[in-house]
Structure formats: C-alpha cells, structure tokens
Amino acid sequence: MPNTPKTHQPDGFVNALGLMSGTSLDGVDAALIRTDGTDIAAHGPSFTLPYTANLRQRLRTLLDRAPDLGADDADLKAAEHALTVVHVQAVQRLRHMAPDMPVDLVGFHGQTILHRPGRTWQIGDAAYLSAQTNLPVIHDFRSADVAAGGEGAPLVPLYHAALLRNAPAPVAVLNIGGVANLSLIPSHDPIVACDTGPGNALLDDWAAQHTGIPYDKDGQLALGGKVAHNILEHLLAHPFFRKPAPKSLDRLSFHNALTCLEGLNAADGAATLVAFTAQTIARTPLPEQPRTWFVCGGGRHNPALMAALAQALPGTVYPAEQCGWKGDALEAECFGFLAVRSLNGLPLSLPTTTGVASPQTGGRLTCMGITPWGRRL
Numbered sequence: 001m002p003n004t005p006k007t008h009q010p011d012g013f014v015n016a017l018g019l020m021s022g023t024s025l026d027g028v029d030a031a032l033i034r035t036d037g038t039d040i041a042a043h044g045p046s047f048t049l050p051y052t053a054n055l056r057q058r059l060r061t062l063l064d065r066a067p068d069l070g071a072d073d074a075d076l077k078a079a080e081h082a083l084t085v086v087h088v089q090a091v092q093r094l095r096h097m098a099p100d101m102p103v104d105l106v107g108f109h110g111q112t113i114l115h116r117p118g119r120t121w122q123i124g125d126a127a128y129l130s131a132q133t134n135l136p137v138i139h140d141f142r143s144a145d146v147a148a149g150g151e152g153a154p155l156v157p158l159y160h161a162a163l164l165r166n167a168p169a170p171v172a173v174l175n176i177g178g179v180a181n182l183s184l185i186p187s188h189d190p191i192v193a194c195d196t197g198p199g200n201a202l203l204d205d206w207a208a209q210h211t212g213i214p215y216d217k218d219g220q221l222a223l224g225g226k227v228a229h230n231i232l233e234h235l236l237a238h239p240f241f242r243k244p245a246p247k248s249l250d251r252l253s254f255h256n257a258l259t260c261l262e263g264l265n266a267a268d269g270a271a272t273l274v275a276f277t278a279q280t281i282a283r284t285p286l287p288e289q290p291r292t293w294f295v296c297g298g299g300r301h302n303p304a305l306m307a308a309l310a311q312a313l314p315g316t317v318y319p320a321e322q323c324g325w326k327g328d329a330l331e332a333e334c335f336g337f338l339a340v341r342s343l344n345g346l347p348l349s350l351p352t353t354t355g356v357a358s359p360q361t362g363g364r365l366t367c368m369g370i371t372p373w374g375r376r377l
C-alpha cells in the first residue's frame with residue numbers, strides 16, 4: 001500500500017536526503033536533492049562517510065553468514081546498530097553542509113547482506129535513524145518488488161531515466177560499484193535495466209588478498225598485468241551473462257571466480273578481473289546498443305577499467321561528470337528521489353527494470369514521534 005500522506009510542500013518539491021551503503025562496504029554515501037519524485041530541481045551537497053576497517057569486516061562476515069542467520073542474531077543486531085550510527089552521523093554532517101536546504105525526508109537504503117531470487121535482505125534500523133535525526137525515514141525499498149515477483153534490483157533506473165530525460169537515445173548509464181548495473185534508454189522502447197556482473201567486488205577482494213589494500217588503487221595492479229584469456233573465457237561462459245535483462249546479483253554471486261585465478265600473479269589476476277568486468281558489460285544482451293555510456297560509481301576512478309570499457313563497448317564512454325553529475329553520489333541521490341516517489345505512491349520499478357509484473361511502488365515510512373514533514377508541516 002502506498003505510504004500516506006502525500007508531499008505537503010505547495011509545489012510538491014521537497015529536500016530529500018538519500019543514504020546508500022553499497023556492496024563495496026566502503027562507507028555510506030549521502031546526498032541531498034530537491035525533487036517531487038519526477039523532476040530534480042536541485043542537487044545539494046554529497047559525501048561519503050567511510051566505515052572503519054572493523055565495521056567493514058563485521059559486515060563482510062555477515063554477508064558470508066547471511067544465508068544461515070536469524071533476524072535477531074546478536075552479531076547481526078550489533079553490526080546493524082553500528083551501521084545505523086554511522087548513517088545518523090552522515091545525516092547530521094550533511095545537514096551542517098547545507099543549512100539553506102533543510103531536510104524534509106530521508107531515503108535509507110541500508111546494507112544488503114543477502115540477495116537471491118525471492119529474497120532480499122537489507123539491514124539498518126530506520127526507527128533509530130528517525131528518532132536520532134527527528135526526520136521521517138523511508139526504508140525497505142526492495143521487498144515490495146520481490147513480493148510482486150520482481151528481482152528487487154536494480155532500483156536506480158527510474159532515477160537514471162529522470163537524469164537522462166533530454167539526452168539523445170540510445171544512451172546508457174553504467175554504475176560500477178561492487179556489482180555493476182546498467183540502465184539503457186532505447187530509441188523507442190521503455191527503459192531496460194539489469195545487473196551485468198561483478199563490478200569492483202572481485203578485484204577488491206583480490207587486491208586485499210595480494211596487497212592488504214582493499215582495492216586496486218588507480219588500477220596500478222591491473223595496468224601492470226596481462227589478461228589470462230583462457231581463464232577469462234572460462235569465466236564468461238557462465239549462463240548468467242547470456243541471460244537478457246532484467247536480472248540481478250548478490251555481491252558474492254561470482255565469488256568462486258577467484259579460485260579460477262589461483263596461480264596467477266597479483267597483476268595478471270587484476271588485469272583478468274578488469275577484463276571480466278568490461279566483457280560482461282559488453283556482452284550483456286540488449287535490445288539496442290547505446291551510442292553513449294555515462295559511467296558512475298567507484299569503478300570509474302580505475303583507469304585500467306575505464307580503458308577496458310572504452311575498448312570493449314560500442315559507442316563512446318564518458319565518466320558521469322561529462323553530464324555535470326556527481327558520479328559518486330548518484331546512488332545516494334537515487335534513494336532520496338525514490339523516497340519521495342514512495343511517499344507519493346509512484347512506481348519504483350517497472351517490468352523492464354526488475355521483471356516485476358506491473359509498475360510497483362515500495363518503501364515504508366518510519367516516523368518516530370514526528371509528523372511526516374517534521375516541524376515544517
């Protein structure tokens with residue numbers, strides 16, 4: 001059921017603060033936008049609040065344990081609280097950064113610890129976040145889509161579509177986070193979207209194993225390595241990559257791929273993983289090939305990956321900044337945007353983005369002791 005009430009600002013536009021804790025487990029992205037859930041009137045500030053190595057490790061352990069975890073497991077609850085405390089800090093810091101853009105609403109994605117067909121699980125304590133910030137919070141964005149037969153991901157396509165409204169089609173936005181996903185606006189048909197395969201997650205794990213640093217900074221490893229083509233082709237033979245959109249992944253979906261790299265040196269393994277990410281994107285079956293790609297997410301900071309994409313993809317590849325977007329803030333902005341859509345009962349997903357039977361709204365409102373628009377009602 002759609003959340004009520006609808007937005008109370010006279011023109012329908014509100015200041016929505018989005019929070020996204022992605023599959024890379026590196027921190028929480030926070031961003032502020034002014035939107036009515038259809039148009040974006042302003043992009044406010046954004047930043048990432050990094051997790052401590054300790055919290056990152058605790059979350060990583062939860063990902064491994066999630067299939068067997070009960071919802072009230074003590075480690076889970078403690079990590080969920082620690083995660084939410086960082087989100088509270090992120091909200092407070094962003095409010096200080098934007099005193100002229102008072103926050104009306106928070107979109108709180110939380111941390112996905114498990115995602116598989118028929119089940120998606122995000123942790124994060126929305127009631128605590130609402131109570132600590134005195135703000136209404138929309139959370140639990142994915143479960144309505146899953147309950148209605150959808151993949152529950154990706155949810156960012158409708159935000160990408162709003163950003164691309166005036167761009168000449170066919171055009172795509174490519175997000176390279178821990179997992180990679182794309183949104184394609186074809187020339188005539190509705191938006192098509194899917195997860196494409198691993199983004200940086202395998203490369204992060206490989207770099208951590210071989211260098212003790214949790215990612216391949218500036219592609220230094222990969223740029224010095226050679227692609228092991230026999231291993232690459234073996235990895236690409238997985239049927240997921242031939243499946244048409246919509247489709248989605250868990251962060252650990254391709255984790256076993258790392259065992260195929262055993263025996264390679266650190267640089268060659270990194271080069272092979274970069275090629276794997278680029279090729280899985282290039283081979284994604286699409287109804288039409290984009291003429292232009294705008295790349296967001298942390299992967300665009302990796303020059304080895306950007307070079308591999310430029311070579312593998314048809315069309316021209318640009319970082320998101322080419323459009324004036326903030327490539328590290330898009331997902332957080334998206335959850336601000338989706339929070340307003342949720343409040344207004346608008347769809348968060350479509351049959352062509354998640355495979356859901358019909359356009360589907362979602363998200364739940366949590367409001368601790370305050371009215372939906374706080375003191376501004």
Ligand SMILES: Nc1ncnc2c1ncn2[C@@H]1O[C@H](COP(=O)(O)OP(=O)(O)OP(=O)(O)O)[C@@H](O)[C@H]1O
Nearest residue numbers: 022023024177178179200215217218297298301302
């Ligand atoms: N300078 C850099 N050089 C290489 N890689 C980088 C650099 N900066 C960031 N990255 C990569 O970007 C990742 C973080 O990306 P991002 O924040 O988009 O992921 P996420 O939002 O957690 O993931 P998802 O979109 O799957 O939820 C890091 O883990 C790292 O792999």
Ligand SMILES: CC(=O)N[C@H]1[C@@H]2OC[C@@H](O2)[C@@H](O)[C@@H]1O[C@H](C)C(=O)O
Nearest residue numbers: 023112115153154155156179181331
């Ligand atoms: C289940 C889940 O959290 N999926 C994430 C993940 O990270 C990237 C990709 O896989 C995408 O499907 C999704 O996040 C973005 C924000 C989305 O829903 O569009």
